[in-house]
Amino acid sequence: MNDKILLCGNEAIAEAAVQAGCLFYYGYPITPQNEISAYMSKRMPEVNGVFIQSESEIAAINMTFGTSTTGKRTMTSSSSPGISLKMEGVSYMASCELPVVVINVMRVGPGLGNITPSQSDYFQATKGGGHGDYHVIVLAPASVQECADLTQTAFELADKYRIPVFLLLDGIQGQMREPVLIGKPNNINSYDKTWCLTGAENREPNVVKSLYLNDNESEAHQEKLQNKYKLITSNEQRAELYKTESAQILIIAYGTPSRICKPVVDKYRKKGIKIGLFRPVSLWPFPKDELKKLDLSVEEYLVVEWSAGQMIEDVKLTVGSRKPVNFLGVLGGRPMTVKEVEDKVETIIAKHGVHI
Numbered sequence: 001m002n003d004k005i006l007l008c009g010n011e012a013i014a015e016a017a018v019q020a021g022c023l024f025y026y027g028y029p030i031t032p033q034n035e036i037s038a039y040m041s042k043r044m045p046e047v048n049g050v051f052i053q054s055e056s057e058i059a060a061i062n063m064t065f066g067t068s069t070t071g072k073r074t075m076t077s078s079s080s081p082g083i084s085l086k087m088e089g090v091s092y093m094a095s096c097e098l099p100v101v102v103i104n105v106m107r108v109g110p111g112l113g114n115i116t117p118s119q120s121d122y123f124q125a126t127k128g129g130g131h132g133d134y135h136v137i138v139l140a141p142a143s144v145q146e147c148a149d150l151t152q153t154a155f156e157l158a159d160k161y162r163i164p165v166f167l168l169l170d171g172i173q174g175q176m177r178e179p180v181l182i183g184k185p186n187n188i189n190s191y192d193k194t195w196c197l198t199g200a201e202n203r204e205p206n207v208v209k210s211l212y213l214n215d216n217e218s219e220a221h222q223e224k225l226q227n228k229y230k231l232i233t234s235n236e237q238r239a240e241l242y243k244t245e246s247a248q249i250l251i252i253a254y255g256t257p258s259r260i261c262k263p264v265v266d267k268y269r270k271k272g273i274k275i276g277l278f279r280p281v282s283l284w285p286f287p288k289d290e291l292k293k294l295d296l297s298v299e300e301y302l303v304v305e306w307s308a309g310q311m312i313e314d315v316k317l318t319v320g321s322r323k324p325v326n327f328l329g330v331l332g333g334r335p336m337t338v339k340e341v342e343d344k345v346e347t348i349i350a351k352h353g354v355h356i
Contacts, residue, residue, distance in 0.1 A: 004179040009147040009169060010035035012180045013103055014043065016148035017075050020155040021188040022101070023049035024074040026063040028056055028082060031115040032171035033105035036077045057082040061089030061102075068098040069208050071196035073155055073188075077103035079171075080121050081112060083129075090164050091130030095210035095225070097195075099158035101151065102136075103167045105174040108333040116333025117171035119255060122310035125166050126284040133222060135229045136164040137236065138283040140254045144178035150281075152185050159191035161232055168283060170306060172256050172335065232285055239287035240279040243269055246297045247276030249348055252315055253304040254280045257336060261304055264341045273349065283311070288318040300348050301325045304341060306333075 007015065014036045017025070025040040037053065044051035054060040060076045067074040078086060083104045093100055106121045108114040125138045137157050139150045147169065154165040197206055212218035240258075243265050244250065251261045258279040268275045278294065280287050300323060303312040309327050316325050328344045330336045 004181045006177050007144060007180050008035055008175055008177045009141070009144045009173040010105065010175070011039050012144045012148040012182065013077070013151045013167065014039035016151040016182050017101070017155070018043050018047060018049075019182055019184045020073065020152045021185075022073040022075050022155065023047060024064070024067045024072055025049070026052045026054050026060040026074070026076050028054050028060050028078065030057075030079045030082045032107060032117070032174050033077050033079050033103065035174070036103060036105075057085035058089065061086040061093075064100045065089055065093055065096075065098065068093065068100050069096075069197045071193040071198065073099075073101075073159070075101040075103065077105070079105050079107045080109045080118070083121065083124065087124070087130035090136065091128070091132050091134060092210050093164050094130075094134040094136060095132065095221075096208050097162040097225075098164070098208065099155075099162055100164045101154045101158055101167065102164060103151075104169070106168065106170045114333045115171065117173075117256065117306065117335070118333055119170055119257070119306040120308070120310065121168065122283065122305070122307060125168050126286070126314070134225060135232070135284055136166050137161070137232060137285075138166045138168055139238070140168050140281060140283050141173060142240075142255055142258050142279065144173070144176065144180045147173060148180050148182045156185065156187065157236065161228060162195070163228070163232070168255075170256050171333075236282055237285050237287040237289055238281035239290045240277075240281060241290070241294075242277040242279065244276030244278060244294055246274050247294065248297060248299040249273070249275040249302065249345065250278055250294060250298045250300075251275065251302045251304060251341070251345075252278045252280070252291075252311070254283065254311065255306075257304045257306055260336055260338055261341055263338055264345060267342070268345060275345065280311070286314045286318065288314070291315070291318050295319055295323075298323060299352065302328060302344060302348065304328045304336070306330055306336065
Protein backbone atom coordinates (compact mmCIF):
# COMPACT_ATOMS: atom_id res chain seq x y z
CA MET A 1 0.00 0.00 0.00
CA ASN A 2 1.61 3.26 -1.19
CA ASP A 3 -1.17 5.69 -0.22
CA LYS A 4 -2.63 6.58 3.13
CA ILE A 5 -6.02 5.09 3.87
CA LEU A 6 -8.52 5.89 6.61
CA LEU A 7 -8.69 3.01 9.08
CA CYS A 8 -9.53 2.52 12.72
CA GLY A 9 -6.78 1.18 14.95
CA ASN A 10 -8.16 -2.35 14.91
CA GLU A 11 -8.32 -2.42 11.10
CA ALA A 12 -4.81 -0.97 10.85
CA ILE A 13 -3.50 -3.75 13.07
CA ALA A 14 -5.19 -6.38 10.92
CA GLU A 15 -3.94 -5.03 7.59
CA ALA A 16 -0.44 -4.49 8.97
CA ALA A 17 -0.41 -8.13 10.08
CA VAL A 18 -1.40 -9.25 6.58
CA GLN A 19 1.36 -7.16 5.02
CA ALA A 20 3.81 -8.62 7.57
CA GLY A 21 3.11 -12.12 6.30
CA CYS A 22 0.59 -13.29 8.90
CA LEU A 23 -1.56 -15.90 7.14
CA PHE A 24 -3.05 -17.55 10.21
CA TYR A 25 -5.46 -15.68 12.48
CA TYR A 26 -7.57 -17.23 15.24
CA GLY A 27 -9.94 -15.25 17.45
CA TYR A 28 -13.16 -15.09 19.42
CA PRO A 29 -15.51 -12.07 19.48
CA ILE A 30 -15.29 -9.52 22.26
CA THR A 31 -15.75 -5.74 22.32
CA PRO A 32 -13.87 -3.45 21.62
CA GLN A 33 -11.62 -5.44 19.26
CA ASN A 34 -14.17 -7.12 17.00
CA GLU A 35 -13.05 -5.13 13.95
CA ILE A 36 -9.83 -7.16 13.92
CA SER A 37 -11.68 -10.44 13.60
CA ALA A 38 -14.15 -9.01 11.08
CA TYR A 39 -11.34 -7.59 8.93
CA MET A 40 -9.33 -10.81 9.06
CA SER A 41 -12.38 -12.89 8.11
CA LYS A 42 -12.40 -11.00 4.80
CA ARG A 43 -8.67 -10.62 4.20
CA MET A 44 -7.42 -14.11 5.00
CA PRO A 45 -9.27 -15.80 2.10
CA GLU A 46 -7.99 -13.07 -0.23
CA VAL A 47 -4.35 -13.91 0.56
CA ASN A 48 -4.83 -17.68 0.82
CA GLY A 49 -4.61 -17.49 4.59
CA VAL A 50 -6.58 -19.16 7.36
CA PHE A 51 -9.23 -17.46 9.50
CA ILE A 52 -10.93 -19.40 12.28
CA GLN A 53 -13.46 -18.01 14.70
CA SER A 54 -12.65 -20.44 17.47
CA GLU A 55 -15.04 -21.80 20.06
CA SER A 56 -13.24 -19.92 22.84
CA GLU A 57 -10.27 -17.71 23.63
CA ILE A 58 -8.51 -20.76 25.04
CA ALA A 59 -8.92 -22.56 21.74
CA ALA A 60 -7.64 -19.53 19.80
CA ILE A 61 -4.34 -19.26 21.66
CA ASN A 62 -3.74 -22.99 21.32
CA MET A 63 -4.39 -22.79 17.60
CA THR A 64 -1.62 -20.18 17.37
CA PHE A 65 0.55 -22.60 19.37
CA GLY A 66 0.17 -25.30 16.73
CA THR A 67 0.72 -22.92 13.82
CA SER A 68 3.75 -21.31 15.43
CA THR A 69 5.53 -24.66 15.78
CA THR A 70 5.63 -24.80 11.96
CA GLY A 71 7.33 -21.41 11.75
CA LYS A 72 4.37 -19.58 10.21
CA ARG A 73 3.46 -16.11 11.39
CA THR A 74 0.29 -16.20 13.44
CA MET A 75 -1.80 -13.77 15.50
CA THR A 76 -4.70 -13.71 17.90
CA SER A 77 -6.55 -10.80 19.46
CA SER A 78 -8.98 -10.16 22.27
CA SER A 79 -9.86 -7.76 25.05
CA SER A 80 -9.09 -7.91 28.76
CA PRO A 81 -11.14 -10.88 30.10
CA GLY A 82 -10.48 -12.79 26.88
CA ILE A 83 -6.75 -12.21 27.29
CA SER A 84 -7.00 -13.68 30.80
CA LEU A 85 -8.24 -16.92 29.26
CA LYS A 86 -5.31 -16.99 26.86
CA MET A 87 -2.60 -16.59 29.49
CA GLU A 88 -2.00 -20.28 30.19
CA GLY A 89 -1.31 -20.78 26.48
CA VAL A 90 0.98 -17.74 26.46
CA SER A 91 2.99 -19.23 29.33
CA TYR A 92 3.38 -22.48 27.38
CA MET A 93 4.46 -20.61 24.25
CA ALA A 94 6.98 -18.55 26.22
CA SER A 95 8.51 -21.74 27.61
CA CYS A 96 8.51 -23.42 24.19
CA GLU A 97 10.07 -20.27 22.70
CA LEU A 98 7.35 -19.90 20.10
CA PRO A 99 6.75 -16.59 18.30
CA VAL A 100 3.21 -15.23 18.32
CA VAL A 101 1.61 -11.78 18.26
CA VAL A 102 -1.21 -11.17 20.75
CA ILE A 103 -3.36 -8.03 20.56
CA ASN A 104 -5.11 -6.74 23.68
CA VAL A 105 -7.54 -3.86 23.10
CA MET A 106 -8.14 -3.08 26.75
CA ARG A 107 -11.52 -2.51 28.37
CA VAL A 108 -12.43 -1.78 31.97
CA GLY A 109 -12.03 -4.54 34.53
CA PRO A 110 -11.87 -6.47 36.75
CA GLY A 111 -14.37 -9.07 35.64
CA LEU A 112 -16.57 -8.08 32.71
CA GLY A 113 -16.24 -4.45 33.78
CA ASN A 114 -17.30 -2.24 30.91
CA ILE A 115 -16.56 -1.97 27.19
CA THR A 116 -15.11 1.53 27.64
CA PRO A 117 -11.33 2.12 27.35
CA SER A 118 -8.87 1.44 30.13
CA GLN A 119 -5.20 0.77 30.84
CA SER A 120 -5.73 -1.60 33.75
CA ASP A 121 -4.09 -4.62 32.08
CA TYR A 122 -0.56 -3.23 32.42
CA PHE A 123 0.34 -5.62 35.23
CA GLN A 124 -1.07 -8.60 33.35
CA ALA A 125 0.99 -7.83 30.26
CA THR A 126 4.28 -6.69 31.76
CA LYS A 127 4.51 -9.04 34.72
CA GLY A 128 3.83 -12.24 32.81
CA GLY A 129 0.12 -12.79 33.32
CA GLY A 130 0.39 -16.58 33.36
CA HIS A 131 2.31 -19.00 35.56
CA GLY A 132 6.08 -19.29 35.83
CA ASP A 133 9.17 -17.12 35.44
CA TYR A 134 8.74 -15.62 32.00
CA HIS A 135 8.30 -12.37 30.11
CA VAL A 136 6.66 -11.27 26.90
CA ILE A 137 7.61 -8.18 24.92
CA VAL A 138 4.90 -5.51 25.27
CA LEU A 139 4.51 -2.61 22.82
CA ALA A 140 2.11 0.32 23.31
CA PRO A 141 1.02 2.43 20.31
CA ALA A 142 -0.32 5.96 20.64
CA SER A 143 -1.80 6.46 17.17
CA VAL A 144 -3.41 4.47 14.38
CA GLN A 145 -0.16 4.72 12.42
CA GLU A 146 1.69 3.22 15.36
CA CYS A 147 -0.94 0.49 15.65
CA ALA A 148 0.18 -0.56 12.17
CA ASP A 149 3.90 0.05 12.61
CA LEU A 150 4.19 -1.67 15.98
CA THR A 151 2.17 -4.65 14.77
CA GLN A 152 4.83 -5.24 12.13
CA THR A 153 7.57 -4.62 14.68
CA ALA A 154 5.87 -7.18 16.93
CA PHE A 155 6.14 -9.89 14.26
CA GLU A 156 9.81 -9.07 13.72
CA LEU A 157 10.62 -9.21 17.44
CA ALA A 158 8.60 -12.40 17.90
CA ASP A 159 10.66 -14.14 15.19
CA LYS A 160 13.96 -12.58 16.24
CA TYR A 161 13.71 -13.71 19.86
CA ARG A 162 11.24 -16.60 19.53
CA ILE A 163 8.91 -15.03 22.05
CA PRO A 164 5.26 -13.94 22.39
CA VAL A 165 4.84 -10.23 21.72
CA PHE A 166 1.86 -8.24 22.99
CA LEU A 167 0.39 -5.07 21.51
CA LEU A 168 -1.37 -3.22 24.32
CA LEU A 169 -3.82 -0.48 23.41
CA ASP A 170 -7.02 0.94 24.84
CA GLY A 171 -10.48 0.87 23.32
CA ILE A 172 -10.27 4.43 21.99
CA GLN A 173 -7.20 3.57 19.93
CA GLY A 174 -8.92 0.49 18.58
CA GLN A 175 -11.99 2.46 17.46
CA MET A 176 -10.66 5.86 16.38
CA ARG A 177 -9.90 6.51 12.70
CA GLU A 178 -6.84 8.24 11.29
CA PRO A 179 -5.02 8.23 7.95
CA VAL A 180 -2.41 5.46 7.93
CA LEU A 181 0.27 4.23 5.57
CA ILE A 182 0.89 0.49 5.74
CA GLY A 183 4.01 -0.86 4.08
CA LYS A 184 5.29 -4.37 3.52
CA PRO A 185 8.40 -5.22 5.62
CA ASN A 186 11.52 -6.38 3.76
CA ASN A 187 12.65 -8.93 6.33
CA ILE A 188 9.63 -11.23 6.61
CA ASN A 189 11.64 -14.37 5.83
CA SER A 190 15.02 -13.32 7.21
CA TYR A 191 14.83 -15.06 10.59
CA ASP A 192 16.19 -18.48 11.52
CA LYS A 193 13.46 -21.12 11.40
CA THR A 194 15.60 -24.26 11.57
CA TRP A 195 13.95 -25.10 14.91
CA CYS A 196 10.50 -25.54 13.33
CA LEU A 197 8.48 -28.72 13.01
CA THR A 198 8.45 -29.06 9.23
CA GLY A 199 9.13 -32.75 8.75
CA ALA A 200 12.41 -34.57 9.39
CA GLU A 201 13.11 -36.57 6.23
CA ASN A 202 16.55 -35.02 5.78
CA ARG A 203 17.48 -33.99 9.32
CA GLU A 204 17.22 -35.01 12.94
CA PRO A 205 13.76 -34.39 14.44
CA ASN A 206 13.15 -31.06 16.17
CA VAL A 207 11.45 -31.09 19.57
CA VAL A 208 9.24 -28.28 20.91
CA LYS A 209 8.29 -28.75 24.55
CA SER A 210 7.87 -27.02 27.91
CA LEU A 211 8.12 -30.09 30.17
CA TYR A 212 11.58 -30.90 31.59
CA LEU A 213 11.45 -33.66 34.19
CA ASN A 214 15.19 -33.73 34.82
CA ASP A 215 16.10 -31.04 37.37
CA ASN A 216 19.37 -30.09 35.70
CA GLU A 217 17.74 -29.92 32.28
CA SER A 218 14.91 -27.81 33.66
CA GLU A 219 17.30 -25.38 35.33
CA ALA A 220 19.36 -25.06 32.17
CA HIS A 221 16.23 -24.26 30.16
CA GLN A 222 15.10 -21.65 32.68
CA GLU A 223 18.53 -20.01 32.66
CA LYS A 224 18.44 -19.92 28.87
CA LEU A 225 15.13 -18.07 28.99
CA GLN A 226 16.37 -15.60 31.60
CA ASN A 227 19.48 -14.85 29.55
CA LYS A 228 17.24 -14.12 26.56
CA TYR A 229 15.17 -11.72 28.66
CA LYS A 230 18.35 -9.91 29.73
CA LEU A 231 19.35 -9.56 26.07
CA ILE A 232 15.93 -8.18 25.17
CA THR A 233 16.11 -5.73 28.08
CA SER A 234 19.44 -4.46 26.77
CA ASN A 235 18.40 -4.18 23.13
CA GLU A 236 14.69 -3.42 22.89
CA GLN A 237 13.84 -0.50 25.18
CA ARG A 238 11.75 2.05 23.27
CA ALA A 239 10.45 5.50 24.24
CA GLU A 240 9.38 8.82 22.77
CA LEU A 241 10.87 11.94 24.35
CA TYR A 242 8.73 15.02 23.82
CA LYS A 243 10.23 18.39 24.79
CA THR A 244 12.22 16.78 27.60
CA GLU A 245 15.22 19.10 27.29
CA SER A 246 16.11 20.32 30.81
CA ALA A 247 12.61 19.31 31.96
CA GLN A 248 12.00 19.96 35.65
CA ILE A 249 8.52 18.46 35.55
CA LEU A 250 8.36 15.21 33.60
CA ILE A 251 5.01 13.68 32.68
CA ILE A 252 5.12 9.93 32.01
CA ALA A 253 2.22 8.44 30.05
CA TYR A 254 1.62 5.88 27.31
CA GLY A 255 -1.10 5.26 24.76
CA THR A 256 -4.04 7.67 24.50
CA PRO A 257 -3.24 9.53 27.76
CA SER A 258 0.12 10.53 26.25
CA ARG A 259 -1.75 12.32 23.48
CA ILE A 260 -3.84 14.16 26.07
CA CYS A 261 -0.64 15.23 27.82
CA LYS A 262 1.13 16.71 24.78
CA PRO A 263 -0.98 19.90 24.55
CA VAL A 264 -0.39 20.37 28.28
CA VAL A 265 3.35 20.26 27.69
CA ASP A 266 2.99 22.70 24.78
CA LYS A 267 0.94 25.15 26.88
CA TYR A 268 3.35 25.29 29.81
CA ARG A 269 6.48 25.35 27.65
CA LYS A 270 5.08 28.53 26.06
CA LYS A 271 4.76 29.95 29.56
CA GLY A 272 8.42 29.22 30.22
CA ILE A 273 7.79 26.21 32.43
CA LYS A 274 10.36 23.47 31.84
CA ILE A 275 8.06 20.50 31.36
CA GLY A 276 8.29 17.46 29.13
CA LEU A 277 6.65 14.16 28.27
CA PHE A 278 8.27 10.73 28.44
CA ARG A 279 6.21 8.12 26.57
CA PRO A 280 7.15 4.47 27.02
CA VAL A 281 6.64 2.61 23.74
CA SER A 282 7.96 -0.68 25.08
CA LEU A 283 6.20 -1.39 28.36
CA TRP A 284 8.33 -4.52 28.72
CA PRO A 285 11.16 -4.05 28.66
CA PHE A 286 10.36 -0.76 30.42
CA PRO A 287 12.61 1.98 28.95
CA LYS A 288 14.37 2.61 32.24
CA ASP A 289 17.75 3.50 30.75
CA GLU A 290 16.35 6.45 28.79
CA LEU A 291 14.29 7.59 31.77
CA LYS A 292 17.32 7.55 34.06
CA LYS A 293 19.16 9.88 31.69
CA LEU A 294 16.54 12.58 32.30
CA ASP A 295 16.73 12.35 36.09
CA LEU A 296 19.41 15.03 36.55
CA SER A 297 17.15 17.95 35.62
CA VAL A 298 13.80 16.58 36.87
CA GLU A 299 12.39 17.95 40.12
CA GLU A 300 9.09 16.07 40.09
CA TYR A 301 7.51 13.28 38.06
CA LEU A 302 3.85 12.97 37.12
CA VAL A 303 2.57 9.55 36.01
CA VAL A 304 -0.71 9.68 34.09
CA GLU A 305 -2.65 6.43 33.58
CA TRP A 306 -6.18 5.22 32.95
CA SER A 307 -5.96 2.89 35.93
CA ALA A 308 -5.59 2.91 39.70
CA GLY A 309 -1.82 3.09 39.20
CA GLN A 310 0.21 0.29 37.62
CA MET A 311 2.96 1.70 35.41
CA ILE A 312 3.81 4.01 38.29
CA GLU A 313 5.46 1.04 40.02
CA ASP A 314 7.98 0.66 37.18
CA VAL A 315 8.59 4.40 37.25
CA LYS A 316 9.33 4.31 40.98
CA LEU A 317 11.61 1.31 40.54
CA THR A 318 13.52 3.29 37.92
CA VAL A 319 13.83 6.73 39.53
CA GLY A 320 13.90 5.67 43.17
CA SER A 321 12.67 7.78 46.07
CA ARG A 322 14.94 10.80 45.66
CA LYS A 323 12.27 12.91 43.95
CA PRO A 324 8.45 12.98 44.21
CA VAL A 325 6.48 10.75 41.86
CA ASN A 326 2.95 12.15 41.55
CA PHE A 327 0.01 10.25 40.08
CA LEU A 328 -3.10 11.09 38.10
CA GLY A 329 -5.47 8.28 37.21
CA VAL A 330 -9.08 7.74 36.17
CA LEU A 331 -11.22 4.66 36.67
CA GLY A 332 -14.31 3.14 35.14
CA GLY A 333 -13.49 3.90 31.51
CA ARG A 334 -14.04 7.67 31.65
CA PRO A 335 -11.61 9.47 29.32
CA MET A 336 -9.34 11.90 31.13
CA THR A 337 -9.52 15.58 30.15
CA VAL A 338 -6.71 17.97 29.32
CA LYS A 339 -7.87 20.21 32.17
CA GLU A 340 -7.44 17.43 34.71
CA VAL A 341 -3.80 17.08 33.66
CA GLU A 342 -3.35 20.86 33.73
CA ASP A 343 -4.81 21.08 37.23
CA LYS A 344 -2.37 18.42 38.45
CA VAL A 345 0.55 20.25 36.86
CA GLU A 346 -0.61 23.47 38.55
CA THR A 347 -0.46 21.81 41.98
CA ILE A 348 3.12 20.72 41.29
CA ILE A 349 4.11 24.21 40.12
CA ALA A 350 2.47 25.75 43.21
CA LYS A 351 4.68 23.63 45.49
CA HIS A 352 7.81 25.08 43.92
CA GLY A 353 6.70 28.63 43.28
CA VAL A 354 9.04 30.45 40.90
CA HIS A 355 11.65 27.71 41.08
CA ILE A 356 10.09 25.72 38.24
